Amino acid sequence: MLRSIVRWATGYLLLAIVTVGALLCDPAVAGTDPTVPALSTSPFSRLSHFSTHLISLSPLDLERLDGVSRAATAAGGRGDFELAERGWTQIIEEMPENAAAWSNRGNIRIGLNQIDAAIDDYSHSIKLAPQITDPYINRGAAYEAQQNWDAAIADYNEAIAIDDQDPAAYNNRGNAQARQGNWEQALLDYQRAIAIDPKFSLARLNVAFAQYELGHDEQAIRELRSLVRKYPSFVDARAALTAAYWQSGQHGQAESNWVAVNGLDQRYQDMNWVENVRRWPPRLVKGLRAFLELEST
Secondary structure, three states: OOOOEEEOOEEEOOOEEEOOOHHHHOHHHHOOOOOOOEEEOOOOOOOOOOOOOOOOOOHHHHHHHHHHHHHHHHHHHOOOHHHHHHHHHHHHHHOOOOHHHHHHHHHHHHHOOOHHHHHHHHHHHHHHOOOOHHHHHHHHHHHHHOOOHHHHHHHHHHHHHHOOOOHHHHHHHHHHHHHOOOHHHHHHHHHHHHHHOOOOHHHHHHHHHHHHHOOOHHHHHHHHHHHHHHOOOOHHHHHHHHHHHHHOOOHHHHHHHHHHHHHHOHHHHOHHHHHHHOOOOHHHHHHHHHHHHHHHO
C-alpha cells in the first residue's frame, strides 16, 4: 500500500507528549520498511488532553510509570513489540484514563499484526480524547491495513475536521482514496499535505505516484528525480524512477538507478511483493515488470 503515517504520541511523565527520534518520521532519511506505517512525531504538545486523574498516584508512582513509558517507547523503537506492549498495558492498568497510552499500545499492536486489537485501543483513546487527531489517524491506518478504505477515510475526515492543518491526515486520506481508484482526489490530498509541510517527503513521493498514474509522466519523473537527489537512499523513490525511466525509453538511466536499488533493498526484484505487499500503483507496477523481464533476459 502507499505508506500511511501512524502518529506516535508518547507519554512523558505520563502527561506531556515527547517525540520519537526524528529519523523515524522521514522514510527517505530513515530507510524504514515501505510496507509498514511510519512513526510520526506530534507537532505540538497535547498535555491537557492526555492528562489523567492522579489523585491515587504518588510522586514515586509517577516516576516509576514514567520509567515504564520510556522503556516501552525504546522497546517499540527497536522492534521489541512484545516488551513494549507489556509496558503500555501496565500503564493502562494503573492509569486507565491516559488516552496517549491507549493510542501508543495500538501502535505496538499494529507492529504485532494484531489489527483488531489495535483498532479497539484507538477507539478507547478516541472515547477518552475525542478532540485529538492522533487516535483517528492511527485507527485510520489500521483500517487501511484491513483494506477498509471507507472506514479509514471517515477517520481521516474526522481528524481534518478537528485540525485542517494536519498534513498526515491529508496524506493518509490520499492513500485510501488512491486504493479506491480516486487518483485525482488523492493527488489533491497529497498536494495539500505538502502545502502544509513542504518537507513532507513521503507525501512528495505519493504526489509523484499519483501524477504517474494519471499520465503526468514528466511531472512525476521530475518529482522522483528531485527526491532521489535529496535522499539518495530513498529506495522506494529510486525503484519508481527506474520503472518510469524504463517506460519512457530512458534505459540507461533506469539501469543506473536499478544498481542502487539492488544495493538498498532486493525485494523490488519480486513483483508479487511490489504489487501485493508494497502495493504500487498499476502503471508503475507495469513499468517495473517490463524492466525486470527485459533485464532478466
